[in-house]
Amino acid sequence: MALKPTSGSNKTPSVTVDDPTPEDEILMREIDEAVRQDDATQFFQKYGVMLGSGLALLLAAFGGYLVWDNYTESGLEAQSETLVQALDQFEGSDFAGASATVEELTSADNDGARTSARFMQAAAALEQGETAKAVELYGTIASDENAPPALRDLARIREVATNFDDREPADVIAKLKDLAVPGNPFFGSAGELTAIAQLEAGNRDAAGALFGEIAKDEELPETLRSRARQMAGLLGIDAVDDVEQLLEDQGIDPEAGLVEQPQ
16 A cells, blocks of 8 residues: 555545645655555555454454343344354355355344344455455445444444555545544544545645644554654654653663663
8 A cells, every 4th residue: 555646646636736846756755665664554465354354253253242142132042153153164264154154144133243244244255355345345334324333433444444545545534534533442543544545645734743643642552653653754743742751662761872671
């Protein structure tokens, strides 16, 4: 998911920008190289499907647990057993079989079982290289008004991440707008995707500000904050509030300027 200089992109930016100056082109090349080498880029290119599958399994297992926990009151033991059977098939790499097993649950009245089944089918589709089908399933979950709100938001992020390279930057920005804000449970993932889309659209100020917000959010994983800090710095945004604390977190003695050796 490499970033391209705005002047060479075949996507239509969401805003009109002037022709880049030589300094702009140098900066964009630095950003492009940084993102090419960045862990986030490698993650989306190499491990996105794996994460989607693992996440879907986790959600399906959680959904199965909720169904099983309530079956005595709701009469949903059969749905729970179906989910467990499908999980076993998925773990045995029988992705087509797992998808077929939960097909009956995709129209179930129980919201948890229906959503879990769709997540599993989306993961199975990704494992089989059926990206378009996975995107459609994530979109179905995201638009299901009866599905748990948190899972709808998660499905929206997965929908965007699964085919990010095929989307217009403006579409990504609009789709994740309400999630890419500090305080939202999905701010880290949605914010990073949105910031990259802002860069591809040529909106460097907006991208830098968002990377800066991510870098300063202490609730987010340090690996994500570190990536965001690097990108914010390339865009001229100071995302470090406490330099000494940052150095200590990196294992560097602020006074001596030396890397501390592990004990």
